[in-house]
Amino acid sequence: MMKRNQLVLGNKTLKDITEDIVKPVETLPSKQWLSLFLSAKVLLLFYISMIAIIIANGMGLLGVNNPVAWGTMIITFVFWIGIGHAGTLISAILFLFRQKWRTSVARTAEAMTVFAVMTAGIFPLIHTGRPWLDFWLFPYPNQRGPLWTNFRSPLLWDVFAVSTYATVSAVFWYIGMVPDLATIRDRAVHPLRKKIYGILSFGWRGTAKQWSHFEMLYMLLAGLSTPLVLSVHTIVSFDFAVSNVPGWHTTIFPPYFVAGAIFSGFGMVVTLMTLVRIGFPQFKDYITIDHMEVMNKIIMATGLMVGYAYGSEFFIAWYSGNAYEKFAFINRAFGPYAWSYWIMICCNVVIPQLFWKKSFRRSIPIMFTVSIFVNIGMWFERFVITVTSLHRDFLPSSWGMYAWSFFDTGVLVGSFGLFLTLFLLYLRVLPAISIAEVKPVMNVGKETHGGHHG
Amino acid sequence: MAKFKKGIAGIFLTEEQVVKAAHKTREMGFTKFEALSPYPIHGMEEACGIKRSWIPYVTFIAGLTGMTAGLLFTWWTSAVNWTLNIGGKPFWSLPAFIPIIFELTILFAALSSVAAMLYACGIPKVSPPIIDKDITSHKFAVFIPHDDTGYDEKKVEDLMKSLGAAEVKKAEF
Amino acid sequence: MSDMHHPHENQNNDMTSPAESKYWLSLEQWANDPEFIEMAKQEFKSTPLREGNEKEEGWARREFLKLMGASMALATASCVRRPVQKIVPYAKQPEELTFAVPNFYTSTWSDGGESFGLLVKTREGRPIKVEGNPNHPLNKGALSARAQAHILSLYDPERLKGPKKVDGGKASDVKWDDVDAEIVKQLGKGGVVVLTGNMTGPTMKALVTDFCSGFKAKHVVWEAISYEEIREGQKASYGDDLIPFYHFDKAKVIVSVDADFLGTWIAPTAFNRQFSSGRKDIKSMNRLVVFDSMYSLTGANADLRYKIKPSLQLDVVMGLAHEIVVKKSQSKFAGNASVKAALEPFAGAAQKLGIEPSKFTQVAEDLWKNKGESLVVAGGLQGSASHAKELQIAVNFLNSVLENDGRTVDAKAAFNLKGSNKDLFQLIESMKKGEVKTLIVHRANPMYAVTADMGFAEALKKVEMVIYTGDRVDEMGAVSNYVLPDHHPMETWGDSEFADGVLSIHQPTIRPLYDTRSLQLSLMTWAFMAKVGPKRLTTPEIFYDYLREFWKTDLYPKFGKGKSFDAFWDEVLQTGVISTGKVEKASGSGRNFKTEALSNVKPVKSEGTELVLYPTVQFYDGTLANVAWLHELPDPVTKVTWDNYVSVSIATAQKLSAKEGEYMEVTVGSKKIEVPLHIQPGLHDDVVSVAVGYGRTGAGKVGNNIGANAYALAQWSKDGVVYSGLSASLKKTGKKTQLACTQGHHSMEGRKIVVEATLAEYMKDNGANNHKHKVFSIWSGHQYNGQKWGMSLDLNLCTGCSACVTACQAENNIPVVGKKYMLEGREMHWIRIDRYYVGAPENAEAVFQPVMCQHCDNAPCETVCPVAATTHSSDGLNDMAYNRCVGTRYCANNCPYKVRRYNWFEYTTQTEKPLHLQYNPEVTVRPRGVMEKCTFCVQRIKSARNQAKIDKRDMKDGDVQTACQQSCPTDAIVFGDVNDPESKVSKIFKTEPRAYALLEEFNAAPAVRYSVKIRNNGQATRNQDGAHKGGHA
């Protein structure tokens, strides 16, 4: 057996762990946090006003137009949904694979998932021309006959997949947090605080029976989330793959999208974790460089998968002999939107190769920079798929360009406001690391202890 | 609200102690006792004699229900209630309905499992009595309720002490 | 009131006029606020049509309320009743009117060029659509885009609401009575000139003549696009001062030298019809050879197109004559020495033109082989170079050589186009001398279309009183003393004889909306008040009586054929037109060409860059510049909207190192204009072309300052106006704009989109180049047992004239979006005409393809709509339920034909009043955020079906005509039930070997078929660029 590095540094006692983790919840926020939060808040207000203006005036404010009927909203939707995959992957799939290192990052990654899915979920709703009628997307009994929805539409699959995913991942995240909320409740001094966390923790007491059911449920949810997380991005990819636009209509999309989602998700996790480590130095003992390195390895691996998919697409476009398909891919790389394609290639395939070098994998500034590039690159991947495929399809007469506008920038940037506001709030009011999950693995890798193995 | 039971609790400071204590308590013939810990402990179920959780059966049945519901709903709405010629596809386009059916399967299974867990754990409960506020942080406890077979205050206190309890106290649970 | 076919002039009104009466339901109710006149005066509401800041300023308050409203509505929807609506029935119901059932009235319209027989569709007394009158022998039911669009000028919010006195450009209200008194006093002083546009109506002409005789006035007829050069050429060649009728349908070989007869020349709609009828039987189809100095629509339809410079026009015609008469010694002129001498200088024409001599000889040979069945035409603005008259003489000579005169060119049936630049020139001279005391200007705008250096404005200052009858204070109105708005043509009576022997009646179809008065009635009133003029002028109270009397005395005896006059009159109103058949059959009598006319025909020096001014299909002379539909209509060839521009060849653009959209200064002598650059494939390197009809300053909010006024570059002299061949220079200005081109790409990229074959290939195989794909589906599909609608488009007939585009816009309430949004790719047209260039860019040939919703059986759009807003109907239509649409736009992405259109903003409800009166109540106006597209005019299908039900019969082929089909002059569009074995369309679907489905290999199973375009260019094979590679599904 390989010698393991310690998962938790600093020879902590159980009490130390509790105190380290709940500290942000029990202390007043720092100026640093406050300023970040206020900026995020301003960005969120900006976002809300952008959405309000767009809803009030029409989709025409965005750059969408006739050949390119989907634009920033859908691109950014896929971007956030993709990011929302890392959390579930860490908490569910790595749980099933018994990866113990996941424990300290799972909570925050899941929170990120929930917030990213929330951020993403807003886009399909506001990208419709008449968002006030979005409830028509749900099949409910009505006075029109009743008139049902069209279950053949990938967008309807999306409605089901994204709402199921949002529900299940939120539930998964929350259920995992219940024992920790009980910890905060029990430590609370102020009665109101006790009351609030008492309600939030459902009255959890940690009996052996509860733990038994809890662990079983956790495993079941992990088991359910795993196919779910794969299905969600598969279905999101169906939005493209099931339609017939050259450049969209490919069978490679589901695995390609899932790999891309994990890639981008981990990119965002690394971005956020480096920031969390800076903001809450006590977390460095839990989210160690080793953790970061493992995630960087995943980034590198999924980056290669994504790169493979890019190559494979090209090959298939050529090999299929389909003229439209062939053109679409040549147009991607050498057409008027080639710049976006090469940004994507650079950010997603080239730059992550830095991680072949161990010292780069373990350098916080480098991994932070790379993760930012991954985020940018993955946004551009969706831009490339959406815009460059649509802008030149079957009939050259209707070819056109996307008419990027201020509002495109507005909703893209603004969506970070929503995400960051939620995330920053989360860091202050909820335990950012799973207390109950870290404790069992606190001794992993410690020389002195033989009780645990794994 | 179910009434809370009175009884005696022993507070322990290490994982090993509480597992041993639970094991011993069970050997003593107590059946209704509870072992409390801030995190799930390997071997505790065995020590307490807790059987494997029944939640997976709920998950399975709920999943099947979700699948059937999805299947029937898409079939009834698309092929029975109002048939529409959409893109020349058959009214009953099963392959296209699979994603919906799948998602409903997962949704039903997941939510039912959570509901089952809440039920099984007897939560949500509003402000239940807490034996010691550190049990959710770094201490462990074994609680024996007064109505357990062979309950005797003295005997139980002694037992706890003998097992190395850092503290033994009367408590409500 | 003796008849029941028409609403009446305002003075004569014993029934409740529809415009005044009220019974509007749903759309009508919303749309037809009886107070619309007041409403129209209200502030201009922000519409997407206008660029600029209204949007930013306007959204906040209004839209916030809307948002609030939406949430309130959600909260209270279930318990609040709908707002109370009122129904106001007629007090007395007009007999001919059934609510919600349209009435059709025959009428006539002319914009100074072509004149059309119309059927005006009215609903509850308001015209909502114009269609061609099928009885009219020239347009035969078809209309041009402009004729379709002119209905919008009726509802133009900027029309004057009453007479105005203008002083220093400022207009103030006056009363008719006061004006009349003053004018009559002024007219008494003599020196009266009536300046009008071309008048085709015999009654109107008679009335003006009567007026002129009464007041000793002079009548000057002037049109910016006058065709005067043709009349002069005819006069010099044959002694006839007329424009002969042309029979393109009887010509097997047509040579056009800069005469854009399919686009703008004389009677393009009639000529389109004639031209295409000569191509219907492909085996004996005609050949069109075009020598084109700009890239005209006719050039785009040519089998053989040669680019030339205007200075070489004579070389083409005389060169061809030289080939025939001198080289081959053919024709009766062969031995004539003077002819030979005149032709000799043109011996090397082919070299001079840069055309391969054998090809040039081939053209001459084709002409001679088809003598008597060929036709050579030249003229129009492009043909108005300094040698315009000589060009006409040469053309006449060549037609005489070819014995076409009397066969394909017929002087026995002339076009009534009498506009004269020379007369205007003289008028200006006499105005300068102070000989004109009163000038009455009617349907003429010399302030816009005459170059400033002619001094028309200065000359006007010497005129004591200028009376203008325009419907707004435009360029001419601003310098007039009185603007006395005439009725809109749709509000007035009249008649027309566009070509000899084709008399059509002009009925009003709505009571005048405003306090306007027809010029006819004005002239009658003034004559009555001054007690001058013949009795027939002063006795009747209204023009209608004058007209009826004129018909009774002057026309009835000729055409009456023994019927009583009342019966005759009823029949005229019903059929709308009487024809002597002169235009349908050529007279056969050729005239003697005066060979001495040739003595002045000398080669023209050809050097440097030459300017060509040309009218466009959209605007012609620029009169309708305030009609937004026409701005939105892409130019048939360049596909640019909302602008004019200077076109240069690719090489010239490179030489100038200028890019598309860069503003260029075009200088001719001392005159210059600034226009953006457009790089035009297939243009001669030494030619730059600019469209006239733009750059209006007095047209109104829509048309003002769009493009530049290219009339300013023309050169006036007493010999006429030179529009073409002027030496010009281009300079970059450093400014830049974007031209709103609706087509993103101009090459087919080797895809099977427009399939072409040469005639030779077709003769070998009727399905030439129509490569069929084997397609299969994993689904079995649905059965269509009853009707199943389908459409066929014959690409061999379609000339790209774009009438269908505007017809569809009028029929289906399609909004206009404006240049800004055109640039962003948000045009709303349900039918578009794709134009691809084929071949080398410097000699690019063009093909046209109208594309609308293909109503695919396996519609990809339907599958992806999450809310089932678009589904397939049992009769094969791709239905779009606007009210169900939430606007995900997924369908638009998934449509391989990209025919779906999205309401990016609130377009329709912001329509300025009273433009909304034009809306078709049968078609839902679409709110913001919903998708729309061609419906195959489902409202017409439905009303035809209802009608059949009312008549207790089955529907038959031809019951349903879509708006595009109805307007198509070439019959390229056939619509009908493909399940009916007898229908035309089903025969094309089943048996036409040329028919193919667009993107067939994609297997969307469209309900539209295109038929292969055949090029009669004498070549063995059509080397399409890249041909059709791959794409097999």
Added chain:
Amino acid sequence: MHLAKKTSVLALVVGVLFLTGCKFQYGIGYNQGYSPEQPIPFDHSIHVGQNGIQCQYCHNQVERSNQASIPALSTCMNCHMLVRGDSPFVQKIQQAHAKGESIQWVKVHMLPEHVKFSHSAHVQKGVNCQTCHGPIETMQKVSQFSDLSMGWCVNCHRQPENKAPLNCSTCHH
């Protein structure tokens, strides 16, 4: 656990309401029963019920037009030139007619703009006025009999014996 039970009962009720919603919803948000005061209390029960005037006598365009149309005053005057001149309402009509004015009736049956209903198509098909408008011959004041919801339309179009089309474009274009 009680809470859980309560929740489940509530969920059940909501579910049942939801699933049978279409039945319960009829009439909500629609103008069924709308019976506004008219400027002249025209009584169908007298004209149609007692006097037996055919519907098409006044609504004479119903066979040809999409609209049934409220008759012009001139139609009223066909009889009321002579009949019941003593009634103040009839006098009102006579006066209006003499002045060439009209009466502003309150619209009872309202369809949204995107619904293209054709009276003639239905009348030609032999659908009775009463099928949609109810016992109009007994109504002293017209009231909206049917809810005129899309479901109501579709239910009739669905009956196989009616052979009516169910396409979207049948009503929406």
